[in-house]
Amino acid sequence: MRARGLPAVVLLSLAGAAVKIYGSLAYGSRALLVDALTCVASLVSLAAVVWYLSIASAPPDEDHPYGHHRLRYGGALASLSAYMFAAGFSAAVLAASTGGYRVGGESSLAALVGGGFYAAAVLAARGLDPVLRVYAGFTASELVESVVTAASSWLGSSLGYLYDLAGGALVLAYLLYEAVETHRRLLRVFSDTAAPRRLYELVEREARLRGLEPLRLRLRMLDEARCSGDLIVVPERGMPLDVADILADELRQEMEARGCDLVIHVGVQERREAAAGGGGLGVGPAGSPQARGAGPGVAGAASMAAESGGSS
Incomplete structure (x- = not known):
């Protein structure tokens, strides 16, 4: 594992998550709240990825005579689980918000600032271990989410909450799509495919x-x-x-x-x-x-x- 860039990934992800979580709690945007929940899942998955990468570097032993290389993908499985939990919680929040709520205009700014931190984290993660690219694939969704959240929260504060609610539903749909794609990538890894x-x-x-x-x-x-x-x-x-x-x-x-x-x-x-x-x-x-x-x-x-x- 090329770990020199890992501290940068961690710090940038923390900064992006902190901005979005604060914005969702302070300004009332449900789209930003869904975005913030994926940030929490992102931090959990990053911790799992780092943990599994560390134990995967152990030398071969009696139970793993070929080494522990595939244990690295435990982090990817943990990422999938964390994001699915965030997706379920987000769906419940959106369903409970259909009666109406107020959206603060500052929500769009928080989404853009948090997205900027995550853009830098994605660039740093893609140059590291292949397993971190799975994490980067999920984190790349933060960029899409930031753009959608910024637009929908601005429309929600200007024209009505339904625009913000629709933005949250779009973010949730994209998260589910990323989960399906990650499942397919992991299945290819675990299915003992032939070498090129x-x-x-x-x-x-x-x-x-x-x-x-x-x-x-x-x-x-x-x-x-x-x-x-x-x-x-x-x-x-x-x-x-x-x-x-x-x-x-x-x-x-x-x-x-x-x-x-x-x-x-x-x-x-x-x-x-x-x-x-x-x-x-x-x-x-x-x-x-x-x-x-x-x-x-x-x-x-x-x-x-x-x-x-x-x-x-």
Whole structure:
């Protein structure tokens, strides 16, 4: 995590929230009140994001042998929960305000000043950890909310409260839209999607540069920057198996340095089976390289590799 800009994000978010909360309480705008409730949710989610980023940096242990990288997304889930709570409370406030109320003209100024602080916070957050970009996505809604709130509260103070109430409903609708989009992004992260094709091509190229022919390669994304998977390779003809093991270990270390945790199986029996079945690397329906005629699964390939005398 690049944390140098994090204090700026925290201070700017606090300043924006303080201005909007004060304005909503002092000047009576329901649109600004909905805006202020999202500010409270924003502060709660920021605290959760920072907490989960800190525990995600812990080294691998017995329960998490691949590390704690995905715990970072606990902050994104907390953000989603906090904003949904704010959305429910806002809906109740708007429903209770249909009988009429007075809107102070200063509400629009408070919305604009608070929005200015949040604009700076969004710019700072987008340059940090990918999880903070989820927070930045929600915080970006504060900018839209500030513009809508400023306009609706000004109209509410000048022409009638219904304009301010409509502005609050628009802010609430946008908040719900952002929640749905964040849910979709998190679902993609947690669904073990295949790595981009460029990563497949990188692994294949690095393997062939070392005289190792890939027979099957499977990669999945752990988060936006790291992946894991397994690779079955056979050495070129005439290469001793101990040399192939050394080269496979070198390949594993190279890919680990690039953010990809690979389990590599080396054997010669797979070459004979691939030659007999016409196997080799192909491209699956989703565009990711898959094995054709690779025969056994990972566990079976591992045992066959052990029987044939080589594994790494």
